[in-house]
Amino acid sequence: xxxxxxxxxxxxxxxxxxxxxxxxxxxxxxxxxxxxxxxxxxxxxxxxxxxxxxxxxxxxxxxxxxxxxxxxxxxxxxxxxxxxxxxxxxxxxxxxxxxxxxxxxxxxxx
Numbered sequence: 001x002x003x004x005x006x007x008x009x010x011x012x013x014x015x016x017x018x019x020x021x022x023x024x025x026x027x028x029x030x031x032x033x034x035x036x037x038x039x040x041x042x043x044x045x046x047x048x049x050x051x052x053x054x055x056x057x058x059x060x061x062x063x064x065x066x067x068x069x070x071x072x073x074x075x076x077x078x079x080x081x082x083x084x085x086x087x088x089x090x091x092x093x094x095x096x097x098x099x100x101x102x103x104x105x106x107x108x109x110x
Contacts, residue, residue, distance in 0.1 A: 001025070004032065004062050005095040017046045019058065021065060035064040049089025055080045066101045079104065 007018040019032040047054025059080035063071035
């Protein structure tokens with residue numbers, strides 16, 4: 001299972017909104033990357049806690065990593081509003097698991 005969570009260690013990253021991907025199966029922790037290395041929405045990168053470009057960028061990256069492909073715009077925008085916009089904008093204690101993402105995607109198809 002993968003877990004997506006903020007990197008709360010200021011010495012680990014210069015970016016206060018760095019998000020890590022913890023892969024329990026592989027036993028790795030890596031920073032979440034922009035799909036294709038490209039910022040599609042936010043020149044400032046990832047954010048959460050509101051419905052703007054930073055959370056859209058994060059939703060796109062999380063779903064892209066989870067799915068292994070670029071998610072549709074409608075899917076990641078819906079995910080942004082359902083999961084990321086509701087988080088505390090300064091909070092560093094949240095996490096989203098691959099199981100939660102799979103359940104959310106399954107609920108959209110039902």
